[in-house]
Amino acid sequence: MSITVRWVAVLGVGISRFGKRSEGLIDLLSESAVMALDDAGVEQVDELVVANMASGEFEGVSGVGSILVSRLGLEPARAYKVEATSGSGGAAIYVASNSILSGMSKVALVVGGEKMTTKETPEVSEVIASILDEDDRAHGLTLPSLAAFSARNYMREFGATRESLASIAVKNHYNGSLNPHAHFRKRITIEEVLSSPIVCDPLRIYDYCPISDGAAAVILADINVAKKYRDKFPVIRGIGYASDTNSPIERDFLFEMPAVRRAAEMAYAASKRGPRDIDIVELHDMATILEVIISEELGLFERGRGWKAAEEGVTSLDGELPINTSGGLKAKGHPIGATGVAQLVEVSMQLLGECGERQVQDAKVGLTCNVSGFGAGVTVAVVEVI
């Protein structure tokens, strides 16, 4: 029987190790793309959407869509790149999903990746800062400092402890230790977080995600096509996508991310699921404080209660609502263009019970939340196995 709901199937996934990699971007993208094609059991796709932020700045290469489609021998598939800074992966999934829902494509390969370690840290920071409002940048604002201001605001307003934020880093490193694809597989303690070098007070080096190379891929498909390949597969039941000011200091409070709220509302409405239905979450923990803020804006915890939930272990692997089972950006790593795609890979694998040591039991509904800049653009997807 033909299904006419507006769902998009996740027919296959691929991901390889994040970290410092010797390969270039095209090699990394190819590696995970081939894994996803194999996993799906498809040889041809109608569309190839590459998520990547800065191949030009990092490797001096443009046109990665054309280069990759030829490398993979997937011509005449339509191939192009989608860029929305750190939210590129989520944006690419949104775009590919529209192509399938519009009937233009039946099967699409979405592959996100970034090769960042070609440059030294100060140069990488310069590239990343280029996404911010020009005036803000001229005044010295950076994404790490915005996160620190946000943490300071949040702690004062809600009485959150420094330890509670540290516990998020500890949790995500623990999860990462169980994920063979994670950049960091080392477990850490709260004491280690709190004695690590300060980046921007009150946040320390262990509060932030690292600079990583890596890629991840998914095969999205029309539901009725997917049914010919598999009996059981995850579907994206609904996607939300919204933007907000590119100058976060315009917000009333730096611990707010209105675009997360809007994107979540859209995704919940489209999927007919609400925050209470969510069993597992992959979200954009560029810094520990962002895990708290985003979890609240998603409606998973009341405003000002996210830090407590983290401290009490609610979001741990064995808690009621595990967040970032993959290790998150914090421990799995954040190769910019890969992140949104890697989130869908993790949620899909969890829902299919393929996560080995870090497997969450009985997870039925998953959510991904990928963020551009400091909340300038946000995609949220609700995923469930049918």
Added chain:
Amino acid sequence: MSITVRWVAVLGVGISRFGKRSEGLIDLLSESAVMALDDAGVEQVDELVVANMASGEFEGVSGVGSILVSRLGLEPARAYKVEATSGSGGAAIYVASNSILSGMSKVALVVGGEKMTTKETPEVSEVIASILDEDDRAHGLTLPSLAAFSARNYMREFGATRESLASIAVKNHYNGSLNPHAHFRKRITIEEVLSSPIVCDPLRIYDYCPISDGAAAVILADINVAKKYRDKFPVIRGIGYASDTNSPIERDFLFEMPAVRRAAEMAYAASKRGPRDIDIVELHDMATILEVIISEELGLFERGRGWKAAEEGVTSLDGELPINTSGGLKAKGHPIGATGVAQLVEVSMQLLGECGERQVQDAKVGLTCNVSGFGAGVTVAVVEVI
């Protein structure tokens, strides 16, 4: 009455002068975006798709989607960039069209632009060459040399004269002289083309498009929404998009562009129009020879006859099938990300009778063809006023 055909309305257009501009990319994008919003009479859009190739390489800026949506005050519109090298504009129109056809968006702003004159010509050439296959590049291939090899192949195979190619540059400069937005408004003669400096034999400097800054924008909308704004507007009746090898020397003949053929077939089938129905064309004349090759692959002329049609004036402003009434890439200029969008602007204006001195009489059906690399990716759209 609600229309359920798969057409997308062009509700407004905006374009400003191409050439050496003092403004930066965001300013150029904003300028044409505001013109398109005004032309459409809409104040808010659901989606903002930016077409741009190399903001990173040319200006050290990523995240132009987020920056622009804030600059224009269009939050919470979904904002991201689409990149497919010189085909970015067509790819962005395709992506926005899918968003509308899928029902995700009702109104979308597509704005393409490039700021290129920040760099000297050798650096620009380096950036452009980065889109080619790595091995080809290592052997010294560039887009201008590929065009020259292609011209040599074509002339030998079909007896085309050097003068016939020069006549295309003359025609496009003439058209550009009538277009206030064109980079070159100077009319030239065949003698001037043939005595201009050689770039790569047999092609000379006047056979190639210049390096330009510029931007162009269109407002795309759901047909039923568009009807609330206007009684009469152009619609995209069908889009085709296909890729081909990124290493053109793998083709049997360098004067073939299989992706143009495939994309055209898709667009003709979707629009229920064929090559005989087309009245005006904007196509990707990066070099004069490409106007010939592409016009043949689009089915407008038989293989090996395109040069004759050009020489005989068939493709002139007062000919049977005017090509590149805007001046084309050759004379209007080729700010990379702008080109595909600017083609749709020109065709829409022609079909609405808004082209002033360069207006073609009684044009009913228009076609655009935007090319990535040397035929690595191609979009074709068939446009008609309803």
